[in-house]
Amino acid sequence: MGAYRHFPILIITVPLVTAVLMPALSHRRERLCMPLAAAALSASTVLTFLLYRVIRPAADCFLSYRLGGWEPPWGIEIKVDFAGLFMLSVICSVSLLCLVYSRKYISKEVEPGKAFAYYSLFLLLSAAMLGFTATGDVFNMFVFMEILALSSYALVAVTGRRDAVRAAFKYLLMGAPSSIMVLLAIALLYSSTGSLNMAHLKELLAEGAYSRVVFASLVFMIMGFGVKAALFPLHGWLPDAHSIAPSPISAMLSGLVVEVAVFALLRLFFTVYGAASGAVSGTSEALGVTAAAGVLFGGVMAVLQKDFKMMIAYSTVSHIGYIALGISIMNEQALTGALYHLLDHGLAKGCFFLCAGAFIYERDYRRIEQLKGASRRMPLTCAAFAVAALSVIGIPPTSGFISKWYLIWGSVAGGKYLYAAVYLIGSILAATYCLRVIYYMFFLPPQPGTWEGGGEAPVLMLVPAWVLSLGTLLMGALSFVIIGRVQEAAGLLLR
Amino acid sequence: MKKVVSLCFIGALGVLLLMLVSSMPRMGDPGSPTNRRVVDRYLEKAEEETGTENVITGVILNYRGYDTMGEVTVIFTGLAAVLAVLGREKRGRVYAYPDRSPVRSSIIVRSAAGFLLPFIALFSLYTVLHGEISPGGGFQGGAVMAAGMFLFAAAFGLWKAGRTVPPRLRFAVEGAAPITFFLVGVAGLLGGGEFLAYMLPRVSAGLQPALRTWLTLLVEGGIGAGGAMIFISVLMALAREEVGGGQAA
Amino acid sequence: MGRLLDNYHYAVAAVLFCTGFYSVIMRPNIIKKIIGLNIMETSVFLLLVSLGWKEGGIAPIHAGGAEAASMVNPLPQALILTGIVVAVSTTAVALSLVILLYRQYGTLDVDRLMREEELEVPAAGPEGGEG
Numbered sequence: 001m002g003a004y005r006h007f008p009i010l011i012i013t014v015p016l017v018t019a020v021l022m023p024a025l026s027h028r029r030e031r032l033c034m035p036l037a038a039a040a041l042s043a044s045t046v047l048t049f050l051l052y053r054v055i056r057p058a059a060d061c062f063l064s065y066r067l068g069g070w071e072p073p074w075g076i077e078i079k080v081d082f083a084g085l086f087m088l089s090v091i092c093s094v095s096l097l098c099l100v101y102s103r104k105y106i107s108k109e110v111e112p113g114k115a116f117a118y119y120s121l122f123l124l125l126s127a128a129m130l131g132f133t134a135t136g137d138v139f140n141m142f143v144f145m146e147i148l149a150l151s152s153y154a155l156v157a158v159t160g161r162r163d164a165v166r167a168a169f170k171y172l173l174m175g176a177p178s179s180i181m182v183l184l185a186i187a188l189l190y191s192s193t194g195s196l197n198m199a200h201l202k203e204l205l206a207e208g209a210y211s212r213v214v215f216a217s218l219v220f221m222i223m224g225f226g227v228k229a230a231l232f233p234l235h236g237w238l239p240d241a242h243s244i245a246p247s248p249i250s251a252m253l254s255g256l257v258v259e260v261a262v263f264a265l266l267r268l269f270f271t272v273y274g275a276a277s278g279a280v281s282g283t284s285e286a287l288g289v290t291a292a293a294g295v296l297f298g299g300v301m302a303v304l305q306k307d308f309k310m311m312i313a314y315s316t317v318s319h320i321g322y323i324a325l326g327i328s329i330m331n332e333q334a335l336t337g338a339l340y341h342l343l344d345h346g347l348a349k350g351c352f353f354l355c356a357g358a359f360i361y362e363r364d365y366r367r368i369e370q371l372k373g374a375s376r377r378m379p380l381t382c383a384a385f386a387v388a389a390l391s392v393i394g395i396p397p398t399s400g401f402i403s404k405w406y407l408i409w410g411s412v413a414g415g416k417y418l419y420a421a422v423y424l425i426g427s428i429l430a431a432t433y434c435l436r437v438i439y440y441m442f443f444l445p446p447q448p449g450t451w452e453g454g455g456e457a458p459v460l461m462l463v464p465a466w467v468l469s470l471g472t473l474l475m476g477a478l479s480f481v482i483i484g485r486v487q488e489a490a491g492l493l494l495r
Numbered sequence: 496m497k498k499v500v501s502l503c504f505i506g507a508l509g510v511l512l513l514m515l516v517s518s519m520p521r522m523g524d525p526g527s528p529t530n531r532r533v534v535d536r537y538l539e540k541a542e543e544e545t546g547t548e549n550v551i552t553g554v555i556l557n558y559r560g561y562d563t564m565g566e567v568t569v570i571f572t573g574l575a576a577v578l579a580v581l582g583r584e585k586r587g588r589v590y591a592y593p594d595r596s597p598v599r600s601s602i603i604v605r606s607a608a609g610f611l612l613p614f615i616a617l618f619s620l621y622t623v624l625h626g627e628i629s630p631g632g633g634f635q636g637g638a639v640m641a642a643g644m645f646l647f648a649a650a651f652g653l654w655k656a657g658r659t660v661p662p663r664l665r666f667a668v669e670g671a672a673p674i675t676f677f678l679v680g681v682a683g684l685l686g687g688g689e690f691l692a693y694m695l696p697r698v699s700a701g702l703q704p705a706l707r708t709w710l711t712l713l714v715e716g717g718i719g720a721g722g723a724m725i726f727i728s729v730l731m732a733l734a735r736e737e738v739g740g741g742q743a744a
Numbered sequence: 745m746g747r748l749l750d751n752y753h754y755a756v757a758a759v760l761f762c763t764g765f766y767s768v769i770m771r772p773n774i775i776k777k778i779i780g781l782n783i784m785e786t787s788v789f790l791l792l793v794s795l796g797w798k799e800g801g802i803a804p805i806h807a808g809g810a811e812a813a814s815m816v817n818p819l820p821q822a823l824i825l826t827g828i829v830v831a832v833s834t835t836a837v838a839l840s841l842v843i844l845l846y847r848q849y850g851t852l853d854v855d856r857l858m859r860e861e862e863l864e865v866p867a868a869g870p871e872g873g874e875g
Contacts, residue, residue: 009680009690013564017677020571020670026583027666067561068683068691073533076561117579124572131565139823143565146830147572150837154576157841162848165580166857169841173777173854176834177768180784183827184761187792190820191519194532209528212518216511498770505766512758517748523799529817530798537819538804538812550804550815554822566826573833577840628807634825729836733843 004054007047008065008078011088012131015040019123026116033119034103041099041126045092048085057082057488059495064136072136073197079136082489083339087133087263090346093471094255095126097464098248101354104460105361109159109246118158125151125252129260138186138272139196141264145182149175149228152257156245167240174237178227185220188213189272198272205273218279221268222287229261231287231324232294235317239301242316243309247357250309254316255350259342262323266338270493275330288328292422294321299429303436308359308368311433312352315392318426319345325419326407334410335490340483341403343475344391348400351388351468355381358457358465365450368437373446381457382441384469389434391472394427399475402483545693546707547627555632556711560691564680567634567672567718574669574725581732583662600650608650615643623719624712633672633715637722644727653734660727668724675717679710753794760787774845774852778838785831789824796820 018040025032055061062081066072080088099122110118128147135141153175157168186196192210195201205214223234230238238258242250265287273280298318305311323345326338358381359365359374375382391400404423411419446452456462475482520527537550537558545553555563623636648656679691686695693707748755760783767780796817804815842852849857 006684006690013677013680013690016568017673019575020568020673022575023578023666023669027663066689068557068693069689070558074536075558111582113582114579117575120575121572121579124568124575137562139559139826140562140565143562143569143826143830146569146834147565150569150572150576150833153837153841154572154579157844158579160580160582160844165841165844165848168580169774169838169845170858172834172838172841173768176781176838177765177784179830179834180781180788183785184788184791187788187795188515188519190529190792191795192528194528194530194534196819204528204532210518210520213515216515501769502766505762505769508765509758509762512761513748513755516751516754516758519747519751519754521747522751522753522794523797523801525798529795529820534796534817534819537817538815541818542806548806550806550818551821551825554818555825559819559822562822562826566829569826569830569833573836576833576837580837580840580844629805634829733836733839 004051005063005065007051008063008080008134009067011044011047011092012078012127012134014043015123015127015130019120019127022116022120022123026113030112030116033116034099037119037123038096038099040123041092041096044126044130045089045096048088048092051080051085052089055080055082055085057485057492059492073195073200076140077136077197077199078134079198080134081492082485083266083493084133086339086486086489087260087342088130090343091126091129091133091256091260094346094350094468095122095129095252097467098122098251098255098350098354099126101251101357101461101464102246102248104458105246105248105357108361111160114158114160118155121151121155121158122249122252125155125257129256132260133263136198137196138189138198138201142179142183142186145228145264146179148257148260149179152249152253155249156241156253158249159246161244163240164244167237167244171237171241174227174234178224178234180224181220181227182224185217185224188217188220192217198267201272202274205277205279208278211278214273214277215279215282218268218273218283222265222283225261225264225268229258229265229320229324230317232290232297232317232321235294235298235320238317239310239313242313242353243307247309247353247360250312250357251350251353254313254353255346258316258320259323259346262320262327263342265324266327266335266493269327275494280330284328284330288325288416288419291321291324291328292419294318295325295422295426296321296429299426299433302433303429305433306368307366308371308437309353309356309366311368311437312349312356315352315430315433316345316349318429319349319392322404322407322423322426325422326410329410329414329416329419330494331410331414332487332491332494333406333413335493336483336487337403337406337408337410339486339490340399340406340479344399344403344472347468347471347475348388348391351384351465351472352392354461354465354468355385355388358461361461362454362457363450368440369447370450371437372440372444373451374441376446377451377454378456380462381465382438384462384465385441386438387469388472389438391469391476393431393434397476398472399479400472402476402479406483546704547711549627549629552627552632556714557693560676560714563718564673564676564691567676567721570722570725571670571673574729577729577732583732600652604650608646612643612647615639615646619643619719619723623715626715627711633718634722636715637719638726640719640723641726641730644723645730648730648734653731656727657731657735660724665724665728668720669728670721671724672718672721675714675721679714682710753797754791757787757791757794760784760790763787772854774842774854774857777854778835778842781838782831782835785827789827792820792824792827 065078067076128144132144153172192213193204227234302314326334391398394400394404541550541553545557547553619636619639626632683692687697764780764783801816804818
């Protein structure tokens with residue numbers, strides 16, 4: 001393993017400490033903030049992808065890093081297995097692209113004296129997601145969740161517009177109690193086991209003592225992370241926050257932040273409580289029902305929206321439901337689909353918001369009907385959106401097709417035909433809202449007074465959007481390279 | 496209607512929580528999971544393994560040092576968030592008094608504050624440096640220091656406080672806590688150990704305890720200074736109101 | 745209900761948790777909601793720190809030849825220190841948002857805040873609504 005041993009901690013701390021350097025730069029050298037942030041995130045990305053050389057989906061093939069050299073359960077452990085590494089690489093790459101995109105967008109939307117705070121919070125958000133995903137300790141997970149939460153509240157409000165501040169406050173008003181619920185769940189878990197390390201907890205929980213307290217802790221965990229993940233009845237904050245935030249932040253929140261919270265649920269279910277435990281089997285049914293309701297509700301609401309970003313936000317509610325439903329089915333195929341959908345959702349939703357941001361940056365068009373005839377002036381942006389839309393609908397050869405294939409296969413294999421139907425209806429709804437926008441963009445004439453003059457979005461904004469949309473194509477076309485490993489990783493989680 | 500539903504929900508939650516309480520391990524039982532597992536090593540070996548008499552400090556800085564690094568990053572995030580929302584005070588603007596009262600604080604308040612401040616500063620230093628033995632530590636010391644500055648600002652006005660702790664100093668020191676943690680962590684890596692290890696295998700055995708003491712003090716000092724500066728900056732951002740041309744957004 | 749009286753700290757924590765939660769979801773005033781958040785947080789801290797208590801326990805400090813066997817668990821105390829910092833930071837962020845909200849909407853009433861369209865921008869800006 002050699003030097004690879006130290007990679008996980010560097011992946012997390014390099015962006016973290018770079019973020020902290022920003023205020024020192026705020027004094028006269030604010031222009032340096034963005035390149036420095038990009039350098040730190042690129043370093044993390046490179047290190048993350050290098051880890052694929054040593055981590056494979058096998059039971060004994062993971063990196064465990066003991067901070068300060070203290071062995072768990074006394075010290076904190078960072079544990080990167082294949083599923084975690086998969087998530088880390090999605091986080092790194094999507095946030096790097098959003099950061100590149102931010103450069104132009106933010107110089108327009110955020111006043112100069114605040115740009116350093118924006119980049120600092122952006123890095124803190126990325127680093128917190130990385131630390132949150134990689135950690136092997138439940139309390140450490142809470143700490144990183146709080147960095148994540150605080151930075152995302154502020155990033156929603158960073159423009160200082162009336163509606164943005166209100167959306168951020170709404171987010172905080174739901175997010176902060178949910179954090180406390182997670183802390184309460186951790187306290188309950190600690191009271192019944194006496195440990196905080198995930199692997200150690202799994203051993204201790206297998207003894208089955210204090211099962212009521214353990215069950216209650218899982219319920220509070222699901223409620224807490226459910227708010228963060230915008231699972232259906234707890235999604236109230238999401239549409240406002242995601243549609244009003246600056247577009248690169250919407251892409252981060254929608255593509256990564258909610259996803260990381262779902263990933264935390266996955267970790268809890270399989271790595272902490274164990275798929276076979278009574279607590280998990282007691283809650284997964286309920287999770288499945290609410291997730292299925294979320295798929296349908298999000299889809300229907302997305303069809304009804306008039307605001308472009310609002311539509312994408314509701315589509316996120318629907319797609320988070322897909323992933324949670326896949327987790328609740330608890331078999332290998334569905335879990336493979338859920339993991340792959342984490343990748344697909346990060347890429348496609350990221351691309352959606354970046355395209356929406358390009359329209360806002362160039363024209364300040366936010367409503368869907370204003371996009372009629374958009375392809376005449378901004379063909380490249382529209383094309384990037386269209387490709388990502390194929391993935392959201394689930395048309396081959398995109399990654400969205402692969403993940404939905406596995407999800408539906410999993411629900412049929414698990415005998416849950418109703419869930420398979422929910423997935424299909426969700427796809428039809430996705431087709432409805434995506435194809436409408438594509439039809440407006442490419443086949444309708446512009447509304448009078450719109451789309452006169454002007455041109456394509458700047459290159460720095462087009463490139464990230466296109467990398468993401470090509471990513472969905474590539475991850476679909478090349479899925480045979482990866483999907484086998486993802487499936488093995490899913491199998492390992494279930495064991 | 497909504498009110499009734501919410502009240503019922505909270506009532507049900509309370510009943511469920513109380514039922515949960517009755518099925519939790521008995522409080523204070525030496526045989527309960529929290530008093531039986533993991534904790535022995537902290538209590539028995541912390542003094543020898545971490546070099547601190549205060550076991551809590553040993554847990555905070557050594558066994559769970561990474562959590563503390565996260566914790567100081569959380570307050571830094573809080574500061575960055577406040578600045579992102581409200582913005583930094585602009586140079587050359589005059590700050591109003593926090594209560595916007597035309598009456599300045601009385602001579603009694605000012606002289607009492609002036610009398611107390613040196614002692615508060617001394618006590619905060621003591622708390623930072625003595626944390627490894629008695630209850631205390633960098634964070635508490637920093638909080639005491641910040642409280643002293645708050646008193647100063649309340650008695651003499653934000654304007655003077657902002658001049659006494661000039662923005663340039665604050666910009667430089669705000670990030671001190673995570674940065675010292677990172678540096679100590681990297682020192683651990685370079686010394687052949689893990690990130691945040693205080694005992695470095697590459698250093699000769701005789702020097703190790705001394706090095707550990709110094710690294711611990713460095714971290715405590717970083718947390719204290721960084722924490723105090725962050726609190727002061729947050730106060731300046733929250734309490735300031737620019738005189739002349741308020742910004743109606 | 746056998747242990748309810750033995751675990752009276754936990755019971756108090758449960759009651760405090762509900763009190764805070766009540767304040768967060770029922771009170772229309774934003775500041776009271778934030779106070780409620782802090783009460784909820786404190787209740788969890790009380791629960792955590794009581795978890796580490798032991799009958800006849802002493803502070804986990806080795807000075808003066810104290811015996812390790814009778815010390816209370818130091819871990820929850822370290823955890824709530826982190827928790828307190830988190831609570832402080834959350835409150836700071838919440839208050840900064842409140843300041844901006846008040847400047848822009850001129851009210852601290854959540855019900856009025858969320859009914860966006862009918863609201864008008866206070867003409868006086870930050871000076872509006874003295875006291």
